[in-house]
Amino acid sequence: MPEERIISRFLQFLKELGIEAENPGVYNGKWCGSGDVFTSYSPYNGKPIARVRFGTEAEYEETIQAMDAAQSDWANMPAPARGEIVRQIGVALREKLEPLGALISLEMGKIKPEGVGEVQEFVDICDLATGLSRCISGQIIPSERPGHTLLEMYNPLGKVGIISAFNFPCAVYGWNLAISMIAGNVNVWKGASSVSLVTIACTKIVAGVLEANGLPGAICSTVLGGGRTIGEKLINDKRINLMSFTGSTEVGRRVSEIVHKRFGRTILELGGNNATVVMPDADLDLALRASLFGAVGTAGQRCTSLRRLYLHSSQYDDFVGKLVAAYKSIQPGSPLEEGTLLGPVHNASQVKEFQEGLVEIKKQGGKVLVGGEVYDKEGFYVQPTIIEIDPKAPIVQRELFVPILYVLKFDTLEEAIAANNSVPQGLSSSIFTTDMKNMFKWIGPAGSDTGLVNVNVGTSGAEIGGAFGGEKDTGGGRESGSDAWKQYMRRSTCTVNFSTELPLAQGLTFGVGDAAE
Numbered sequence: 001m002p003e004e005r006i007i008s009r010f011l012q013f014l015k016e017l018g019i020e021a022e023n024p025g026v027y028n029g030k031w032c033g034s035g036d037v038f039t040s041y042s043p044y045n046g047k048p049i050a051r052v053r054f055g056t057e058a059e060y061e062e063t064i065q066a067m068d069a070a071q072s073d074w075a076n077m078p079a080p081a082r083g084e085i086v087r088q089i090g091v092a093l094r095e096k097l098e099p100l101g102a103l104i105s106l107e108m109g110k111i112k113p114e115g116v117g118e119v120q121e122f123v124d125i126c127d128l129a130t131g132l133s134r135c136i137s138g139q140i141i142p143s144e145r146p147g148h149t150l151l152e153m154y155n156p157l158g159k160v161g162i163i164s165a166f167n168f169p170c171a172v173y174g175w176n177l178a179i180s181m182i183a184g185n186v187n188v189w190k191g192a193s194s195v196s197l198v199t200i201a202c203t204k205i206v207a208g209v210l211e212a213n214g215l216p217g218a219i220c221s222t223v224l225g226g227g228r229t230i231g232e233k234l235i236n237d238k239r240i241n242l243m244s245f246t247g248s249t250e251v252g253r254r255v256s257e258i259v260h261k262r263f264g265r266t267i268l269e270l271g272g273n274n275a276t277v278v279m280p281d282a283d284l285d286l287a288l289r290a291s292l293f294g295a296v297g298t299a300g301q302r303c304t305s306l307r308r309l310y311l312h313s314s315q316y317d318d319f320v321g322k323l324v325a326a327y328k329s330i331q332p333g334s335p336l337e338e339g340t341l342l343g344p345v346h347n348a349s350q351v352k353e354f355q356e357g358l359v360e361i362k363k364q365g366g367k368v369l370v371g372g373e374v375y376d377k378e379g380f381y382v383q384p385t386i387i388e389i390d391p392k393a394p395i396v397q398r399e400l401f402v403p404i405l406y407v408l409k410f411d412t413l414e415e416a417i418a419a420n421n422s423v424p425q426g427l428s429s430s431i432f433t434t435d436m437k438n439m440f441k442w443i444g445p446a447g448s449d450t451g452l453v454n455v456n457v458g459t460s461g462a463e464i465g466g467a468f469g470g471e472k473d474t475g476g477g478r479e480s481g482s483d484a485w486k487q488y489m490r491r492s493t494c495t496v497n498f499s500t501e502l503p504l505a506q507g508l509t510f511g512v513g514d515a516a517e
């Protein structure tokens with residue numbers, strides 16, 4: 001019996017999610033997939049889980065045709081009726097919270113509570129979107145002309161493409177899909193290849209709801225395939241009105257260039273290089289716990305993971321000493337086992353990024369205070385690492401997507417803010433302080449320049465109610481809550497004349513009417 005079948009036998013949750021030894025990687029109302037065969041491996045033991053058949057270019061084209069056929073009816077359905085479908089998706093996800101959380105843990109490598117947390121985020125955004133479906137609204141604006149009204153109308157955009165990264169294989173899809181569905185768009189998703197099974201499991205749950213309601217599955221299509229094949233098809237396709245891309249800054253820059261060149265719309269959620277500033281007046285216990293979770297949680301593979309910790313010089317030694325001790329207490333374990341805090345990094349390339357990053361760090365004068373080694377065990381495990389380094393070292397400017405944390409000294413808040421803002425990325429940042437002067441400076445115009453600006457909480461662990469995203473090389477996109485829904489819709493400004501006159505704006509007269517009289 002092939003290895004993946006043996007594993008499947010023991011993993012009941014794969015069965016519950018409908019994952020087979022080999023799975024078609026395209027859904028557009030029907031399942032297909034006749035492209036390359038991809039094997040998905042678990043990062044915790046390096047062993048295969050199951051295979052996926054990627055989509056071909058022809059299957060991509062069929063999917064766009066199926067989306068086309070579904071688009072108009074879906075767009076014309078009342079938004080609250082679309083919200084009801086999204087509500088049912090939330091219910092279906094609740095039923096699969098445990099098995100889907102476990103699959104995320106098995107395939108991505110994050111610990112199971114974080115896997116379940118990702119599904120919970122999808123559930124939460126379904127709730128938010130359901131409510132939103134009854135209140136997405138424009139404005140009525142006073143007109144300068146008698147007998148006229150200005151209205152803002154929000155209508156569906158059309159087709160939305162979603163490309164997601166390996167580290168949030170479920171939640172990022174949910175953030176986009178739930179909002180885009182109530183906005184009335186048809187959607188196509190390409191998840192990262194290495195988490196194809198999560199993509200398939202999520203698609204099956206969503207497809208089940210659409211089909212039970214007699215709706216075309218193509219409203220929520222999925223085409224799995226490589227970035228250079230299906231990813232490139234999507235970003236170059238003029239029929240895709242909005243491209244929501246989550247991934248590295250490097251690929252995001254290409255997505256931006258291509259989609260903007262064809263005047264498509266983008267939401268770009270790219271790399272971060274997140275910092276925490278601990279002021280001398282901070283609650284140090286809070287700051288310590290938040291720093292530990294921010295830097296070590298998800299083995300340093302959240303876009304919001306803490307990478308730079310700025311400590312006041314008066315408490316630097318004490319704080320670093322405590323953090324090093326806390327790091328030493330963390331042991332690696334199976335991400336699926338209860339109590340594990342440190343799971344593996346995602347794959348061999350992440351291990352390489354860790355090793356090569358450390359070589360470069362040392363070349364640039366960095367000193368390892370704790371960690372720095374790859375664990376000698378099955379799977380892809382690396383030691384969470386703390387580095388002392390000159391804040392001006394070029395490597396500090398880069399996002400290393402592994403659990404490496406730089407500890408850095410500062411003396412004044414202004415200096416810390418300047419250091420926080422000095423990197424190209426602008427996703428998340430936080431300050432620990434009990435002084436409201438520091439707090440308001442931090443969140444104000446002379447403060448942090450990131451998209452998420454926190455006080456007395458760490459850099460990671462955002463809630464779905466707020467708009468999520470970052471500035472500069474993080475791409476400028478916003479997803480999820482607040483008014484992020486507007487990006488998924490076409491705004492029309494409508495001037496309505498309910499009089500029998502034709503006055504022109506700005507008091508202009510054109511003369512023809514006068515002459516006719």
Ligand code: NAD
Binds near residue numbers: 163235303304474
């Ligand atoms: P990646 O850029 O390598 O891949 C992301 C996605 O892009 C994958 O689905 C991949 O197949 C696809 N892709 C690759 N080449 C493509 C191309 N030429 N055209 C179209 N699509 C292509 O990123 P990754 O390694 O999967 O994820 C890690 C990165 O994502 C980190 O930089 C992290 O900070 C970032 N990230 C950002 C956020 C955020 O919200 N800001 C969230 C999660 C991850």
